[in-house]
Amino acid sequence: MVRLFTDQLHIGYGERLIVKDMTIEIPDQKITTIIGSNGCGKSTLLKAITRIISHQSGTIILDGQSISKEGTKTLAKKMAILPQTPESAAGLTVGELVSYGRFPYQKGFARLTKKDLEVIHWALEVTGIEEFKYRPVDALSGGQRQRVWIAMALAQETDMIFLDEPTTYLDMAHQLEVLELLEKLNEVQGRTIVMVLHDLNQAARFADYIIALKDGQIVKEGTSEEVIKRDVLKDVFQIDAEIGRDPRTNKPMCVTYNLLKGEDLHEKATSTISTAVHTYS
Amino acid sequence: MVKRSTSIPFLYKFLIGLFVLISSFFISMVVGAADTSLKDAWNAIISNTVTDTVIMLNEIRLPRVIAAIFVGAALAVSGAIMQGVTRNPLADPGLLGLTAGANAALALTIALIPYANYFWITIVCFIGAAVGTILVLGIGSMRRGGFSPFRLVLAGAAVSAFLHAITEWIGLYFRISKDVSMWTAGGLIGTTWGQLQMIVPFIIISIVISIFLAKQLTILSLNEEVAIGLGQNIIRVKYMLFIIIILLAGTSVALVGNIAFVGLMIPHIVRGIVGTDYRFILPMSAVAGATFMLLADTLGRTINAPFETPVAAIVSILGLPFFLLIVRKGGNAFS
Numbered sequence: 375m376v377r378l379f380t381d382q383l384h385i386g387y388g389e390r391l392i393v394k395d396m397t398i399e400i401p402d403q404k405i406t407t408i409i410g411s412n413g414c415g416k417s418t419l420l421k422a423i424t425r426i427i428s429h430q431s432g433t434i435i436l437d438g439q440s441i442s443k444e445g446t447k448t449l450a451k452k453m454a455i456l457p458q459t460p461e462s463a464a465g466l467t468v469g470e471l472v473s474y475g476r477f478p479y480q481k482g483f484a485r486l487t488k489k490d491l492e493v494i495h496w497a498l499e500v501t502g503i504e505e506f507k508y509r510p511v512d513a514l515s516g517g518q519r520q521r522v523w524i525a526m527a528l529a530q531e532t533d534m535i536f537l538d539e540p541t542t543y544l545d546m547a548h549q550l551e552v553l554e555l556l557e558k559l560n561e562v563q564g565r566t567i568v569m570v571l572h573d574l575n576q577a578a579r580f581a582d583y584i585i586a587l588k589d590g591q592i593v594k595e596g597t598s599e600e601v602i603k604r605d606v607l608k609d610v611f612q613i614d615a616e617i618g619r620d621p622r623t624n625k626p627m628c629v630t631y632n633l634l635k636g637e638d639l640h641e642k643a644t645s646t647i648s649t650a651v652h653t654y655s
Numbered sequence: 656m657v658k659r660s661t662s663i664p665f666l667y668k669f670l671i672g673l674f675v676l677i678s679s680f681f682i683s684m685v686v687g688a689a690d691t692s693l694k695d696a697w698n699a700i701i702s703n704t705v706t707d708t709v710i711m712l713n714e715i716r717l718p719r720v721i722a723a724i725f726v727g728a729a730l731a732v733s734g735a736i737m738q739g740v741t742r743n744p745l746a747d748p749g750l751l752g753l754t755a756g757a758n759a760a761l762a763l764t765i766a767l768i769p770y771a772n773y774f775w776i777t778i779v780c781f782i783g784a785a786v787g788t789i790l791v792l793g794i795g796s797m798r799r800g801g802f803s804p805f806r807l808v809l810a811g812a813a814v815s816a817f818l819h820a821i822t823e824w825i826g827l828y829f830r831i832s833k834d835v836s837m838w839t840a841g842g843l844i845g846t847t848w849g850q851l852q853m854i855v856p857f858i859i860i861s862i863v864i865s866i867f868l869a870k871q872l873t874i875l876s877l878n879e880e881v882a883i884g885l886g887q888n889i890i891r892v893k894y895m896l897f898i899i900i901i902l903l904a905g906t907s908v909a910l911v912g913n914i915a916f917v918g919l920m921i922p923h924i925v926r927g928i929v930g931t932d933y934r935f936i937l938p939m940s941a942v943a944g945a946t947f948m949l950l951a952d953t954l955g956r957t958i959n960a961p962f963e964t965p966v967a968a969i970v971s972i973l974g975l976p977f978f979l980l981i982v983r984k985g986g987n988a989f990s
Contacts, residue, residue, distance in 0.1 A: 450884065450885055456884075
């Protein structure tokens with residue numbers, strides 16, 4: 375059995391449900407990607423699983439225990455979160471920000487222990503930002519800044535890392551830099567990574583497991599071969615996609631796609647017109 | 656490796672600040688409407704010698720000086736905490752309905768109990784400040800999802816406007832507008848040992864607790880989702896910080912009336928000196944706020960002696976250009 379799963383999860387405010395009856399399992403030590411159009415509930419799902427927002431009903435189980443009943447500090451030692459575009463860290467240095475990753479392990483006024491310093495050093499090293507240790511985070515480029523936040527999450531020493539659109543606002547090279555770092559963390563250290571991505575080809579290339587959402591419900595979940603398919607993409611994004619193979623990785627990829635307009639609209643228009651004709655004749 | 660630009664350790668900066676504060680203390684004890692010497696001041700603080708000058712210093716000037724120190728520290732620390740919690744660089748006691756609540760309570764007291772003494776007025780103002788803040792927090796967090804900084808600002812503006820209207824109405828109806836504005840104009844004239852005994856312990860305890868919460872505040876000020884992810888119980892931390900704000904700003908407003916700018920300005924200046932870690936910002940704000948308030952009050956007593964220049968005016972006149980400079984420079988402040 376997997377360590378983290380949800381059972382009949384409903385998330386929303388009042389009457390408006392954003393995520394409905396969601397039962398998913400997050401595969402251990404794999405990279406899972408959540409895809410879906412804007413407003414489909416993918417960020418909401420990620421936030422609920424990581425206890426940033428509360429859910430209406432259903433359960434989220436981590437290591438056999440409901441996360442609503444678990445202490446927030448205990449959870450912080452098991453799962454790290456990188457929210458969508460965190461605000462700039464006004465004046466903090468890279469080293470300071472990364473050191474906050476040790477917060478769940480610290481008690482009261484205690485200083486950083488030798489262990490803490492070692493972990494911080496390692497996190498800076500593995501993300502390749504050691505040379506910026508004493509620089510203000512604000513002075514870095516977008517890609518470097520994203521790596522700083524990832525380093526902070528790493529310093530939390532959690533088996534699971536959740537990221538909400540970690541590549542937004544980054545250029546191609548920096549996007550790859552971040553994704554390859556996550557891939558490495560997964561391969562070398564076996565960390566479970568769950569992230570929301572917008573780019574389908576990146577999802578197909580980096581994810582072991584893809585969950586496609588639409589209107590707060592799962593349309594399809596599985597490997598990239600199972601999810602990045604013509605009919606699924608048509609359903610999820612209303613696009614007509616041509617699926618090919620990445621010649622380098624042999625993963626599926628969208629070669630070209632068009633917006634599937636029309637169909638629904640066309641049907642609706644036709645029926646409305648026919649009703650109108652009916653009424654007035 | 657690139658070193659930090661601010662390489663002077665925090666401890667030295669803090670000690671320099673403390674030294675400036677102590678110097679300011681002696682300066683303000685010596686100067687004033689009645690001429691006194693350093694020896695008189697020394698006698699007043701340390702020995703039991705009784706002369707007219709010493710009595711004057713002991714009963715009038717010393718309590719006032721101490722009040723300035725603690726009120727300045729309290730306003731600056733509460734302003735710093737407010738700016739951190741609400742992530743709003745313009746946060747100050749006025750924002751959360753504190754001042755408006757205190758004013759309304761004051762007007763009500765003057766109207767209903769015309770002979771209430773300073774002691775009771777202080778207590779009432781404090782309660783009013785607390786009620787004003789609780790109203791703002793309550794309205795700001797009525798919707799699900801707790802209080803967002805933006806909703807707090809809106810609620811603060813609305814509640815303040817409402818409470819100001821009540822104050823105005825009471826003032827007009829009971830014909831006491833002048834008395835009310837005399838008090839709220841702000842000032843430390845006539846501060847007594849009795850008032851200090853009541854207020855200073857609150858301020859000291861609140862500042863000490865706030866320093867214990869400083870690290871939590873730094874993390875909270877980064878981003879709430881990050882704070883939750885790091886295992887912070889943000890609801891509890893926020894409520895504790897708001898109680899501290901009410902205690903600090905409430906007691907200050909009760910003692911001196913409306914002093915704008917200290918809570919707003921000092922934390923910004925301090926950020927430029929010690930960075931953005933609240934473990935450094937809070938103690939430094941306390942010292943800087945105390946020094947600033949003390950010098951402002953001393954100036955108010957002396958530039959047109961024996962007449963008083965309202966300290967609120969001094970603070971604003973000194974504060975505004977300095978503040979504009981900080982905003983223009985950007986520096987390490989919020990950007």
